[in-house]
Amino acid sequence: MKIKILYIIFVLQICFGAGCSNQNQLKEQSRQGTEKLVSLSEAAKEHNLKVTFDSGSNSFLVGETDPIYRLKANDTTVISGNSTFTIPEAPESTNGDLLLTTASLNKLFSQPEPEPTSNTMKIKAFSLNAVNPDDIISFAKQFWGTPYQFGAGPYPDSHAFDCSSFMQYIFGHSGISLPRSSREQSTMGTTVDLSSLKPGDLLFFNSEGSSNRMITHVGMFIGNNEFIHTFGAPGVTIAPLNNYWLGRFQWAKRIIS
Numbered sequence: 444m445k446i447k448i449l450y451i452i453f454v455l456q457i458c459f460g461a462g463c464s465n466q467n468q469l470k471e472q473s474r475q476g477t478e479k480l481v482s483l484s485e486a487a488k489e490h491n492l493k494v495t496f497d498s499g500s501n502s503f504l505v506g507e508t509d510p511i512y513r514l515k516a517n518d519t520t521v522i523s524g525n526s527t528f529t530i531p532e533a534p535e536s537t538n539g540d541l542l543l544t545t546a547s548l549n550k551l552f553s554q555p556e557p558e559p560t561s562n563t564m565k566i567k568a569f570s571l572n573a574v575n576p577d578d579i580i581s582f583a584k585q586f587w588g589t590p591y592q593f594g595a596g597p598y599p600d601s602h603a604f605d606c607s608s609f610m611q612y613i614f615g616h617s618g619i620s621l622p623r624s625s626r627e628q629s630t631m632g633t634t635v636d637l638s639s640l641k642p643g644d645l646l647f648f649n650s651e652g653s654s655n656r657m658i659t660h661v662g663m664f665i666g667n668n669e670f671i672h673t674f675g676a677p678g679v680t681i682a683p684l685n686n687y688w689l690g691r692f693q694w695a696k697r698i699i700s
Contacts, residue, residue: 480535480542483514490552490657491650496539497594503534503541504594505551507650507659508674509605511626512551516541521551524607524627556626556656574617574699576643580665583613589679604673606661610645613663619698625661632696642666643699646684648691656693664695 484494487505495504497513502522504510513522516536519529530547543551592603598612607625614621621628629647641664648660662672665681670688673679682688 478532478544478546480544481548483534483541483543483548486543486548486552490655491653492659493593494540495593499596506593506624508591508593509607509625509660510594511624511657511659514541514551519547524622524624526622526627556658574619576641576699579613579617579643579699580663580671582616583609583663583665583671583679584681586613586679587681588677589673591673591675591678604679606672606674609673609679610661610663614698621698626658628661629658629694629696632698633700635695635697637692637695640664640695641697643697645696645698646670646688647693647695648688649693651691653691658693660691 483503483505487494492505492507492511496502497504500513502513502515505512505514511523514534517533519531519533520527521530528550530543530550532544532547534541534543534547536542586604586609589609590603591605592601593605595601595603595605595608598604598608604612607621607623607628610625610628611621611623621631625647628645632645635641635644644664646662646664647658648662649655649657650659653659660672660674662670662682664670664684668684669681670684671679671681684692
């Protein structure tokens with residue numbers, strides 16, 4: 444009798460375990476059946492953005508010339524510069540890419556863009572720092588030709604910049620703290636018109652060929668209709684504010700009052 448009871452318990456355990464396994468499989472199949480999973484890389488291309496994997500932080504970086512978003516598999520938290528927001532469903536990792544539900548992608552790419560309004564309260568009394576824009580420009584020019592690297596780490600370690608880390612570094616040298624993305628940097632300071640630009644003003648651009656206002660690039664105006672920035676093979680370079688860049692220009696911000 445005792446052996447029969449043990450056998451019955453054993454059989455029930457197997458059946459119950461199989462049932463739980465089947466239930467989990469049904470839940471997963473149900474999710475995949477009702478929610479379309481889309482490649483993050485393919486979705487980013489539609490916004491003229493790219494996706495790279497950063498092994499150091501185990502994150503996928505999304506942006507054009509700097510990371511505007513950082514995502515991890517199985518995590519609903521998205522890092523955007525120095526801030527975070529959440530998406531409805533955690534991404535799944537597959538073949539060096541992430542798969543997201545349509546709802547998560549919509550949340551990711553429909554984040555409201557920073558309005559070009561004054562936000563001087565986020566800047567620590569820059570007017571009291573007595574910062575000379577010429578000093579920042581002179582310091583920036585010392586890095587002419589420094590290699591560009593998407594998602595570059597701290598300069599002392601990487602010896603490279605992307606567009607926002609370059610601005611963060613050269614302004615930081617003068618005691619001015621900026622966020623780590625062009626998108627967030629575009630919320631700082633006071634909006635200025637193109638006709639009123641002064642050396643040291645930050646210029647913000649959208650993606651090449653894009654029709655939306657998503658900020659994906661930043662440079663610093665240095666006078667004479669030129670700005671210094673980094674975005675590709677040239678590394679840190681000075682470029683004219685020509686029709687190409689004016690076609691991508693969104694707004695300018697004055698950080699130093």
